[in-house]
Amino acid sequence: MSTNINKPSLPVSKPLTLGLFGFGVVGKGLYDVLQSTPALQASIKKICIKTPDKKRAISQNHFTTSSEELLNDDSINVIVELIDDADAAYEIVKAALKKGKAVVSANKKMIAAHFEELLQLQHEYKTAFLYEGSCCASIPIIRNLEEYYDNDLLTSVKGIVNGSTNYILTKIFENDLSFKDALLQAQQLGFAESDPSLDIEGHDAANKLTILLAHAFGNIATPNDFIYNGITSIKKTDTILAHEKHLKIKLVATAQKINNNQLAAFVLPQFVEANDELSNVSNEFNGLITESSFADKHFFKGKGAGAYPTAAAVLSDISALRYDYKYEYKKYLQPNKLTLTNDYFLKIFVSADDLEKINKDDFEWIEEWHNEASNNWVIGIIHATKLQENDWWKQTGVSLILHQNPIVNNVEYKKIGKRSLQLAGVI
Amino acid sequence: MSTNINKPSLPVSKPLTLGLFGFGVVGKGLYDVLQSTPALQASIKKICIKTPDKKRAISQNHFTTSSEELLNDDSINVIVELIDDADAAYEIVKAALKKGKAVVSANKKMIAAHFEELLQLQHEYKTAFLYEGSCCASIPIIRNLEEYYDNDLLTSVKGIVNGSTNYILTKIFENDLSFKDALLQAQQLGFAESDPSLDIEGHDAANKLTILLAHAFGNIATPNDFIYNGITSIKKTDTILAHEKHLKIKLVATAQKINNNQLAAFVLPQFVEANDELSNVSNEFNGLITESSFADKHFFKGKGAGAYPTAAAVLSDISALRYDYKYEYKKYLQPNKLTLTNDYFLKIFVSADDLEKINKDDFEWIEEWHNEASNNWVIGIIHATKLQENDWWKQTGVSLILHQNPIVNNVEYKKIGKRSLQLAGVI
Numbered sequence: 001m002s003t004n005i006n007k008p009s010l011p012v013s014k015p016l017t018l019g020l021f022g023f024g025v026v027g028k029g030l031y032d033v034l035q036s037t038p039a040l041q042a043s044i045k046k047i048c049i050k051t052p053d054k055k056r057a058i059s060q061n062h063f064t065t066s067s068e069e070l071l072n073d074d075s076i077n078v079i080v081e082l083i084d085d086a087d088a089a090y091e092i093v094k095a096a097l098k099k100g101k102a103v104v105s106a107n108k109k110m111i112a113a114h115f116e117e118l119l120q121l122q123h124e125y126k127t128a129f130l131y132e133g134s135c136c137a138s139i140p141i142i143r144n145l146e147e148y149y150d151n152d153l154l155t156s157v158k159g160i161v162n163g164s165t166n167y168i169l170t171k172i173f174e175n176d177l178s179f180k181d182a183l184l185q186a187q188q189l190g191f192a193e194s195d196p197s198l199d200i201e202g203h204d205a206a207n208k209l210t211i212l213l214a215h216a217f218g219n220i221a222t223p224n225d226f227i228y229n230g231i232t233s234i235k236k237t238d239t240i241l242a243h244e245k246h247l248k249i250k251l252v253a254t255a256q257k258i259n260n261n262q263l264a265a266f267v268l269p270q271f272v273e274a275n276d277e278l279s280n281v282s283n284e285f286n287g288l289i290t291e292s293s294f295a296d297k298h299f300f301k302g303k304g305a306g307a308y309p310t311a312a313a314v315l316s317d318i319s320a321l322r323y324d325y326k327y328e329y330k331k332y333l334q335p336n337k338l339t340l341t342n343d344y345f346l347k348i349f350v351s352a353d354d355l356e357k358i359n360k361d362d363f364e365w366i367e368e369w370h371n372e373a374s375n376n377w378v379i380g381i382i383h384a385t386k387l388q389e390n391d392w393w394k395q396t397g398v399s400l401i402l403h404q405n406p407i408v409n410n411v412e413y414k415k416i417g418k419r420s421l422q423l424a425g426v427i
Numbered sequence: 428m429s430t431n432i433n434k435p436s437l438p439v440s441k442p443l444t445l446g447l448f449g450f451g452v453v454g455k456g457l458y459d460v461l462q463s464t465p466a467l468q469a470s471i472k473k474i475c476i477k478t479p480d481k482k483r484a485i486s487q488n489h490f491t492t493s494s495e496e497l498l499n500d501d502s503i504n505v506i507v508e509l510i511d512d513a514d515a516a517y518e519i520v521k522a523a524l525k526k527g528k529a530v531v532s533a534n535k536k537m538i539a540a541h542f543e544e545l546l547q548l549q550h551e552y553k554t555a556f557l558y559e560g561s562c563c564a565s566i567p568i569i570r571n572l573e574e575y576y577d578n579d580l581l582t583s584v585k586g587i588v589n590g591s592t593n594y595i596l597t598k599i600f601e602n603d604l605s606f607k608d609a610l611l612q613a614q615q616l617g618f619a620e621s622d623p624s625l626d627i628e629g630h631d632a633a634n635k636l637t638i639l640l641a642h643a644f645g646n647i648a649t650p651n652d653f654i655y656n657g658i659t660s661i662k663k664t665d666t667i668l669a670h671e672k673h674l675k676i677k678l679v680a681t682a683q684k685i686n687n688n689q690l691a692a693f694v695l696p697q698f699v700e701a702n703d704e705l706s707n708v709s710n711e712f713n714g715l716i717t718e719s720s721f722a723d724k725h726f727f728k729g730k731g732a733g734a735y736p737t738a739a740a741v742l743s744d745i746s747a748l749r750y751d752y753k754y755e756y757k758k759y760l761q762p763n764k765l766t767l768t769n770d771y772f773l774k775i776f777v778s779a780d781d782l783e784k785i786n787k788d789d790f791e792w793i794e795e796w797h798n799e800a801s802n803n804w805v806i807g808i809i810h811a812t813k814l815q816e817n818d819w820w821k822q823t824g825v826s827l828i829l830h831q832n833p834i835v836n837n838v839e840y841k842k843i844g845k846r847s848l849q850l851a852g853v854i
Contacts, residue, residue, distance in 0.1 A: 008550035009760060033721050036580065039761065123435035138722040140575040147574075148567040150746045153463065277728070280707065294460050295565040295739035301704070301726040312722035319577045323755070333436060334466065 013322035014077070016042035019070035019101075021092055022083035023049050023056065023063070025190045026106060026133070026314070029307030030080065031058065033315050042078075042318050046070050050083075071095050078102045078321055080314060084194050086110040097121040097129060104317040106133030106310055109198070112207035115220050119329060128326040130317035135208050136161055136286040138309035139302040140316065145215040146327055149292060156256040157216045159288035160281045161208040161267075163305025164192040164199040165231050165251045170282045172239060173248055179232070191284045191305035202230030202251065205267045209253040216255060216290075217263055217338050218331030225340055227387050228267035233399040237375045238351055247271040248279050249401060256407060263338040264384070270402035271349065277301075342384040347403035350393060351377035357398050362386040381408055440749035441504070443469035446497035446528075448519055449510035450476050450483065450490070452617045453533060453560070453741070456734030457507065458485065460742050469505075469745050473497050477510075498522050505529045505748055507741060511621050513537040524548040524556060531744040533560030533737055536625070539634035542647050546756060555753040557744035562635050563588055563713040565736035566729040567743065572642040573754050576719060583683040584643045586715035587708050588635040588694075590732025591619040591626040592658050592678045597709045599666060600675055606659070618711045618732035629657030629678065632694045636680040640767070643682060643717075644690055645758030648767050654814050655694035660826040664802045665778055674698040675706050676828060683834060690765040691811070697829035698776065704728075769811040774830035777820060778804035784825050789813040808835055 020027060027047070034042060047062050048070050056063070070076055071092075079096035081089050086109040093110070096103045098121065105111065111118065111134055122129050132142050136159070145157070160166050164186045171182035183200065186192045198204045206223035213219040231251050242249050252270040257263055272279045277299045281287035286304025291297050303309035331337070345364065352358050355376040360366070366380035387393060393400045447454060454474070461469060474490050475497050483490070497503055498519075506523035508516050513536040520537065523530045525548065532538065538545065538561055549556045559569050563586075572584070587593050591613045598609035610627065613619045625631045633650035640646040658678050669676050679697040684690055699706045704726045708714035713731025718724050730736035758764070772791065779785050782803040787793070793807035814820060820827045 008546055008756065029721075036720065119435055139725065140571055143575060144567055144571070147747065148570060148743050150743065277707075280704075292739070293463065294456075294735040294742070296730045296736055297728075298566065299726070299728040301724075303723045308721040309723055312719070315721070316575050316577065320574065328750070329435065 013041070014324070016040075016078050016318060016321060017076050018042055018044045018078045018080050018318070019073065019076040020044050020047045021067070021070070021079065021081045021089075023047050024082065024084065024194075025307045026310045027082040028057065029311035030082065030314050033308065033311045037315065040315070040319055040322075042322075045073065045076055067092060067095075071099060071101075076101065078104065078318065080318070081105040081107060082314070083107070086113060090114055093118070093129070094121060097125050097127055100125055100127050102128040102321050103130070104133075104314055104321070105129070105131045106314055107131075108134040108204065108207040108211060112210040112222065115210065115214055119332070122326070128321060128324070130320060130325070130327065131211070132317050133310045133313035135211050136288060136302065137163065137304045137306065138312050139286055139288065139300050139304070140313070141288055141300060142211070142215050142327075143316075144300070145212070146330075149216070149290065150330060153293035154216055154290060155293065156254070156291045157212055157288065158252060158254040158256065160250055160278055160286050161212070161253045161288070161304065162199055162205040162251060163284035163286055163303070164196070165205070166281065166286070166304065167191050167284045168200070169231060169249060169251065172234075173243075174282070179234075189284070190307055200230045200232050202228045202267050205230075205251055205253050209255065209265060209267050212253070213255050213263075213265060213340070214329070214332060215327075216331070218329070218334060219263060219337060219340050220332065221265065221340050226265040226267075226342070227384060229269070229394065229400065231269055233394070233396075234269055234401070235351065235399055238399055238401060241377075242271060245271070246274055247404065250278055250281070252278065252402070254406070257338060258341070258344050258407065261336075261338055262341045262343070264342075264344045264407060265340055266346075266384070268400065268402050270406060271404045273404050276404070342388050344384050345381050345408040346384055346387070346406050347379070347381055347408050348406070349377060349379050349401045349403060351375060351399050353397035357392060357395050359390065359392045362390060362392075379403065440468070441751070443467075443505050443745060443748060444503050445469055445471045445505045445507050445745070446500065446503040447471050447474045448494070448497070448506065448508045448516075450474050451509065451511065451621075452734045453737045454509040455484065456738035457509065457741050460735065460738045464742065467742070467746055467749075469749075472500065472503055494519060494522075498526060503528065505531065505745065507745070508532040508534060509741070510534070513540060517541055520545070520556070521548060524552050524554055527552055527554050529555040529748050530557070531560075531741055531748070532556070532558045533741055534558075535561040535631065535634040535638060539637040539649065542637065542641055546759070549753070555748060555751070557747060557752070557754065558638070559744050560737045560740035562638050563715060563729065564590065564731045564733065565739050566713055566715065566727050566731070567740070568715055568727060569638070569642050569754075570743075571727070572639070573757075576643070576717065577757060580720035581643055581717060582720065583681070583718045584639055584715060585679055585681040585683065587677055587705055587713050588639070588680045588715070588731065589626055589632040589678060590711035590713055590730065591623070592632070593708065593713070593731065594618050594711045595627070596658060596676060596678065600670075601709070606661075616711070617734055627657045627659050629655045629694050632657075632678055632680050636682065636692060636694050639680070640682050640690075640692060641756075641759060642754075643758070645756070645761060645764045646690060646767050647759065648692070652767055653692040653694075653769070654811060656696070656821065656827065658696055660821070660823075661696055661828070662778060662826055665826055665828060668804075669698060672698070673701055674831065677705055677708070679705065679829070681833070684765060685768070685771050685834065688763075688765055689768045689770070691769075691771045691834060692767060693773075693811070695827065695829050695833075697833060698831045700831050703831070769815050771811050772808050772835040773811055773814070773833050774806070774808055774835050775833070776804060776806050776828045776830060778802065778826050780824040784819060784822050786817065786819045789817060789819075806830065
């Protein structure tokens with residue numbers, strides 16, 4: 001006969017007292033979300049803000065401008081960092097971890113810039129640092145990469161990781177809005193970073209790719225280690241051409257195993273075919289495709305920007321802290337990791353208002369060549385180092401968009417080599 | 428100065444010695460997968476099979492027909508149960524848990540039938556029972572429901588959870604195959620259960636829905652508690668009509684909060700619009716949409732059948748056991764769960780070779796009425812209990828397909844009531 005003692009019961013969870021830094025879009029979102037989830041038993045004790053005299057939705061006695069007030073309060077066991085300034089954020093996170101407090105953050109710029117130090121701090125002070133909200137907002141991608149693909153042999157992770165640029169591209173493509181108007185809309189809806197250049201120049205997506213690289217492949221990199229660009233150079237003529245070919249243009253982050261021990265990574269605008277999962281990822285949504293040896297393709301889609309979707313991810317981290325969850329960084333810590341390389345070939349489309357701006361010499365091979373008064377474009381094969389080392393393709397008037405299948409089997413093109421290009425009379 | 432001791436290192440993981448029951452499609456798949464993942468340090472010590480004289484791909488000395496040989500071997504700390512027979516599987520799992528061994532299974536029928544006992548056994552013998560492979564094969568849905576949606580307020584989970592029927596429906600729709608030929612193909616490809624009626628009559632999807640209900644909403648139910656059916660009754664005329672209306676027909680499992688404390692659940696064929704995520708889930712793929720208050724919509728897609736996708740999920744469970752992972756069943760254990768109910772209204776399409784087979788009296792309201800020599804159909808609103816209690820809609824020649832937005836605001840229809848139907852002269 002089983003007694004009540006033998007009945008399963010809820011595991012004992014740690015009561016969480018939160019110190020929140022920042023009360024912007026996401027911070028306010030988290031506050032609202034916590035109000036609706038009393039079962040979590042997590043309460044915000046104090047909120048540290050920069051500008052005390054701003055009008056706010058909740059009473060002033062929730063706020064302080066002193067970070068020490070939160071960091072030195074022993075009753076606060078979790079610091080939630082949701083401020084914009086990546087440098088200040090790093091100081092806060094560092095101080096909190098050193099005090100043995102668990103930390104939750106959504107600051108991808110800060111995390112990408114200090115990955116190794118943050119890892120060391122977690123280890124040294126034996127405390128948790130979680131940041132699901134830093135990547136694709138509501139999509140639980142970090143947790144899945146950490147936990148689920150542990151031993152399945154992951155070969156690629158690619159996707160749309162910036163909600164703001166995806167919103168802009170959707171409005172340009174589907175509603176024929178100008179870039180400027182679309183950006184303004186994204187800002188009004190709270191999808192864009194306070195400094196929109198972080199989004200539209202690709203920095204934000206590149207920061208997210210470094211976080212994905214660490215959790216998917218155990219690779220610690222910075223955005224400077226791979227090629228990346230944003231969407232500011234995409235021209236009306238490019239979108240017209242894409243429409244004609246039944247393609248869309250998306251800003252895609254890619255990390256792909258290219259041979260037994262090497263990894264290619266880049267964030268660039270890319271043509272996407274209608275049957276590609278990413279083609280159906282519109283507006284502020286993000287989408288990620290993983291490929292692995294046995295599980296094959298997985299596709300995750302969810303809101304990638306906005307107060308509540310990001311706050312929901314922050315909440316899931318807070319919730320995990322109740323049961324002492326920590327990232328294990330198993331892939332980073334294992335031997336025989338893949339090496340990040342720029343030694344691979346890309347198939348690219350480059351258009352330019354002036355033909356002279358396209359550096360033909362950098363190409364291995366040119367497949368198509370289009371000449372028109374103010375719209376010239378080329379489709380060809382280029383070695384990734386040429387893009388990494390040279391920046392003619394980042395000039396005003398030039399746009400580079402990846403082919404729908406951008407990574408080219410390098411062996412083949414190494415064989416053909418530049419000689420073919422010369423034989424074809426292109427250079 | 429930090430020393431080597433202060434450097435982060437891989438967490439210590441438990442060495443796993445596996446006892447495997449079953450060497451069918453998934454069992455053999457798992458064997459292959461484990462051969463390719465030496466880093467996992469999990470080895471199969473012995474495989475228990477039913478028929479010793481079958482020709483097999485690996486040496487005979489791996490096998491035994493004695494379950495005791497595995498269960499009584501103290502060096503085996505994990506039992507992986509991948510046999511077909513749900514009753515025998517339950518006995519194996521029960522015995523293994525009682526011996527304190529961790530257990531991994533993909534047997535949805537067994538799990539759905541014994542959920543409460545299995546929960547009690549895990550609690551009593553303080554050991555883990557994991558079954559990610561039982562739901563949507565490769566998609567890590569159970570782990571996400573357990574971990575990620577813990578405190579976000581989930582309102583619905585719906586999706587395509589049976590790869591075999593989805594393969595059949597895709598072949599019927601896109602390749603104009605007959606039901607028989609499509610089923611034969613699914614069986615040849617290893618997508619179907621050894622007893623195909625489990626798939627095509629909807630039992631398998633219903634079993635999966637009970638597992639989803641437990642992990643999404645903490646609700647323990649059996650398939651008999653909700654309405655379900657398979658795809659055997661779908662007629663050529665139904666698919667032609669769907670094509671004309673630019674719809675597809677999918678077998679969809681749904682669990683949806685319908686008011687503050689109630690939950691509707693059903694598995695039925697459903698018309699799906701082109702812009703529904705589920706419309707792009709083809710062949711043996713599965714797809715799930717979750718909706719929650721703050722994260723909003725999430726979509727997960729991946730292979731839902733086949734040796735390797737299922738083995739990959741089993742592998743992820745084995746891998747999690749190295750770090751003593753257990754399901755917490757937090758939603759089941761929390762108070763104030765939603766109550767499963769059949770008190771709601773559905774909008775349905777019913778076609779019949781003979782009009783007399785459609786029981787008009789059961790409808791609250793009929794919106795469309797089509798009469799043709801051998802193709803009669805009705806679109807109307809029906810209360811779920813009418814479908815649960817009566818089975819005229821399961822007769823040969825009758826097919827019931829849900830409207831693309833099947834759940835109807837019940838208050839509205841209660842108000843209109845049957846009187847409107849009489850006024851309209853239908854009954």
